[in-house]
Amino acid sequence: MLLTLGFGFGLAVSAVSAQGSESGVASTSAVPVISSVLPPSSSPSAVSASSSAALSISIPTSASASASSLPTVISSEAPSSASAPASASSVSSSVPSSASAPPSSPSSDVPFPPLGAPVNRHLVPIVPFNFTPFPIPSHQPISSIFIPTDPLSPPPVFDSSSPTSGTNPPTIPSFQDAWDIAYSKAKSLLSTFTLEEKVNITTGVGWQNGLCVGNIPANEAKGFPGLCLEDSPLGVRFADYVTAFPTALMAASTWNRRLIRERGLAMGREHVGKGVNVALGPMMNMGRVAQGGRNWEGFGADPFLAGEAAYETVLGMQQAGITACAKHFMFNEQEHKRTTTSSFVDSRTTHEIYAHPFLRSVMAGVGSVMCSYNAINSTYACENSPTINALLKSEYGFRGYMMSDWQATLSTFGSVEGGLDMTMPGDITFDSGDSYFGGNLTEYVRNGTIPEERVDDMATRILAAWYLAHQDSPSYPTTNFNAFNIPDEATNERVNVQGDHYKIVREIGRAGIVLLKNEKPKQKFPHTNTDLGRPALPLTGRERAVLVAGLDAAPQRGGPNMFSDQGGNEGILAMGWGSGQRGFRLRWPALVFTLALALRTTAQFPYLISPYEALQHRALFNRSIGTLFDWQFDDFTPSALTSLLSQAARKDAALVFINSDSGEDYINFDGNEGDRKNLTAWHNGHTLVQTVASR
Template sequence: MGFLRSTALLAALPLALAQNGTNSSTPNPFNNPGAVSGQTSPPKYPTPWGEGLGDWDDAYAQAREFVSQLTLLEKVNLTTGVGWEGEKCVGNTGAIPRLGFKALCLQDSPLGVRFADFVSAFPAGITVGATWDRELFYQRGYEMGTEHREKGIDVQLGPAIGPIGRHAAGGRNWEGFSPDPVLSAVAVHGTVKGIQDAGVIACTKHYIGNEQEHFRQGGPNLTSAISSNIDDVTMHELYVWPFAEAVRAGTGSIMCAYNQVNNSYACQNSYLQNYILKNELGFQGFIVSDWAAQHAGVASALAGLDMTMPGDVAFDSATSYWGPNLTVAVLNGTVPQWRLDDMAVRIVASWYYVDRDTNQLEEGPNFSSWSQDTFGFQHAYAEEGYTRINDHVDVRNEHRDAIRKVAADGTVLLKNNGALPLSGKEKLTTVFGSDSSENPWGPNGCVDRGCNNGTFAMGWGSGTANFPYLVTPLEAIKYEVLSNGGSVESVIDNYAYSQQAALAHRVSQVGGACIVFANAAAGEGYIIFDGNEGDRNNLTLWDDGDALINNVASECNNTIVVMHTVGAVLVEPWYEHENVTAIIWAGVPGQESGNAITDVLYGKVNPGGKTPFTWGLTRDSYGPSDVIYEPNNGNGPPQDNFVEGIFIDYRYFDRFNETPVYEFGYGLSYTTFSYSNLQITAREAPSYQPTTGETPEAPTYGTISNRTADYLCPEGFEFIFAYIYPCLNSTDLRTASNDPEYALNYTWPVGSSDGSPQPRVPAGSADSLGGNAGLYEVLFTVTVDVTNDGEIAGDEVAQLYISLGGPNDAVRVLRNFDRKGIEAGATETYSFDVTYKDLSNWDTAAQDWLISSYPKTAYVGSSSRKLPLSGPLNIAGSPGGYSPPGKYGPPKQRYVRH
């Protein structure tokens, strides 16, 4: 595989602010410029070099000192994985034995340690998102990070905020938190902080536009992967927003995605990586490719990629775009030394930033991803190095308690006609549906959870972990009922219609409850289950769930429905049935599933979760944007035009007056709450000033010899089969590169090797993370009183929405929230800060966040459509709401999207 040969892809580099366009298969009601088939993006070079911004200064000082000691081969070893199945983790870099720097271990997943035993199976991101609880965001992250640390992992491949959830049917939505950028941003901030406070590098993923599984890596007869075509405003106001918060939280790593963005692969898209992530957001960590998402050598290096995983071109191919080819590229001047040095510094700085130097296990990872056996091969693919590979270390600690709490607090009560909570003393309790019971193959019986047997507690794919156990709803309900001396029976076969009807009929005769469990699963696209290639083919319940519910409800006058789903499902066939007395969404709850749902059903936990997405009446309710299931561009890359812009989920429903079944942010309680006393206070803040000036010049660390003989692989060295090494097999660079066209003249982007001082961008920063520090200045504080009007204590999530007022703006957007427990009869005051960024739009001409002249209004309530309180946000007293000179910036004309 030729390193330089592959850079023909460079012509397809970065992201455009394009013209009108639509998916060919769907109408476009949005008139959205910048989402058109075939659009490209502007090249942005050179790659910004890390400066130690924010609180990274100490880590950078240590990293610079360390990298200054490294040879060329040692620097390359840091950047390149050793190959799939080359070591014990799913991703492993080379080590630097001379200085005692161990190989880095990168390991899935966003909800626990993948491929290991004696670890916890945490609730998925969508469930913790439904808690709307900042403390739980952090706690879950901290406990996951602790388990990764104690297994010897350096980088946890999570959290996930891409996909954000553009499509309700998206296969991996459950790994993330919500299709709302602010809820996702707050959740990712807390999760990153938690993981990294535990001493492990968080790798926030997938950057960016990875919104469906179909064609994300191409497909049969396709030339390349799907292209997500996104305009500049939508990119900033929706998709980048949570990534900016991850950067503010200090995420040490960000994973670039498989897909293309505006017809340039995400991992070599200079606009996304150089301009937005490293320049505008001031990201100080390293960008790592998704596994085999690198498609070129020099092109990806110059476009900002810092680490390639798993290191080989294709799994176990024994070839690499980097490794020895990166060594060649530095020696022949194609990749400047400062670029390689910056890669190394970013990686090592992330290591120091989370104190890996004091948290790394001396013996390295104490498990193997490739076998559960105690003894096996250190190098699994090569079948070399037979040794002890698993120590079976139990790292779960007492995490089950927090797992149970997250699952219960993330449970959403959607309907309750007085049926809940149950007393535990019902005459007869009956349970229906396979979703209530055991997987007959065991909880880990399906590879990477790629099936839907028994109760659904985890989606499938790389975002999984092994269950240490799985408490099913049926066994937990049995325990509860029997503890109270009751009677409980079940029918777990979804297709045993007559048995269901007979048992349900008995409940109506003697009194009691019929609890029906149903589900809908999804996952990563490399697993196809029941015809679902990762993405769901439809939004209905699986395994005849609708028929199951209707069959029971037709006979039982107290039918309680519990759904474990990856996201919204269509409930129209039964949600208004007079015998369906309660409906619960229990999400993707993890190992404590049964205990958590029993806590809610029997009132040990008063439900306080709010749905983190919108429930539509039909699939069409979500608008014309949908998963592309069939190629739409011949054998070229499928073109996915994000014509809807920022209008996804509740923003679409509000914009087009679509009535949801259950709106975003909705959730009932066993008590009731009332809102009063809205107060809006203007805060003193400095004038917003666009960033100006230049960076320092690119630094280099150490010297590199021009003698190619210094970089030859040692004579007599015993090579591991298919392992990726940084050394050369020849002093002739053309021969070493294995590139038959090495002598041809390649054209590289203008400025890509320029290490001179570079201009800073207006929305960027010279000293802070996440962009210009002025974006996060507080302009208003909004307070509101919430009273618990019921007779029991409960949690309420108060939500602040803002109308930005413009014709192209959403009706309202979430901008802040808080969850508090309130005693019966008590009142709590909620306080919300509103920042400059919260009130701004992205202006493509200024390339900055600007407050428009349209009036701004704050709304507070219990959901996106239950907002009883509102008030104007009069910026500096201006009736038009615009920014007067000398306060929040110069006056702006009415905002028009470009």
């Protein structure tokens, strides 16, 4: 059972230093870094509870509620001094008594109120925690079944129809030895790092302060080049000369392991070719709600299918040398109010449905996982120890790292204790210049609140995933594009990584079509007065008059990438919207070109062939029959529908194309705020189908 409730929260952020800001220090990175060192003039005693970062979350209840029914209240503050950490406050959970319960925070649709907004806090003392390393398997895998495997050389796809593989059990890869080697290298490198350098590995450089949507700073003196993290679920986002692959939902609809694996491999190769280290996918939320805005990014609502598709996709992507990222962990099943809802889920439902694709990703050796915006059982996903520490890292044995979704880190102590290893994009809010990690995390370690062993664990996991993918190789490509300024010739080398990937795109597009109904028509061919004698599809090629109807058959009037992040629908629909910009800093003189080119899609289409173009091309070569080809793209005008009736009556075949769209919550298209507001076809599609079918 899964129950979703909404609640509002307030956020107040202030600096950790007496001057009211965190300062930068010298960094080996070529881009600005949110520093892990406090200003020289600051001292631990300058960090006060009243001026620290604070977060409060409360679920309003009635005044007459009993103590046992009152909500959990979570609050966060930095420690007040190095000498007295126990007197400060931390992220923790408690059930306050009715007498001491604070007033409820007003509900708000804005996830991050302005700096200095009032916050209701229920403060409890910080209790420094002792970090215990996560267990590793105590027994060696059965060698005849679990084959030691390197991510670059996964086992072949199991094909039950093959005479050889069908008679034997499939090979199950074991990445334990590969992880052991990667951990050994990571610990060796980390032993040379200072505390500040370790913290820098866990803290992104901030929004738009690097070439990619997420960036970990380099430490060139120690031989670490940094990390480039880039979307999207179906191709390299904000880059040119890349392939826009079929959606995960389309790939899963093939029920074909080979095609799903090859799609992952091709996407991984394109990310590597662009110099990306971490591809932010695949997405494997379950699509529990049919209206869910990002359902198209995932593999569907069946946990077995989603698990197997996630498994094959991760194996394929990491075979290319990229680090895959399983997301969004967990229960991110809606876009509406996604930052202010809590999903209450029992253990059996969690294991059998929602966590299963993540388990299969761990079995595929996935290097990273991304936690989601929502809360889980009243605790936010990115600081939820029962799901991250107990389930993913301990029960499932995940040895990679947990990164936050962008701006999903909401505390320092609670996030680190809860299992978060990397904060993205690094700053608390876009362009805020401060961080819950960075200097805050360093200070928590220095005053003894957070053990340095936990920071070692965080940094080791990140470095180990880098080594696991063999990205320490001198031949691994450096980042050769600029996600925030595509036209910039100085930072975008325009490397073409498409190869022959159009072949897998076409094959998945053909194999993933779902035919719901295909009955023998009752009427005869109007021109020949002969009975078709078979279902309507496939067409025979003998049709002499064909009608194509519906806006979804037409090219977009402004080209395939006319809408920012694909947040629109005025023609053929090939992907939903999202995984794009919420704030964008444009740099003159490329202003006009950046508006036209860089504010683009989850993956930019190099080209897009509409049904109208493809069918007319086929009719052109059908000259022996002399096919007449007609079309009608006006779905709404009454006169157009009347005309459509007469056109349909004179055709041997009428093909109607309709669609509906959805995406991420920050784009609202025609009242669809990410999630769909209904389940009807867009552009009057239902009337269009009925009109044509009536003739």
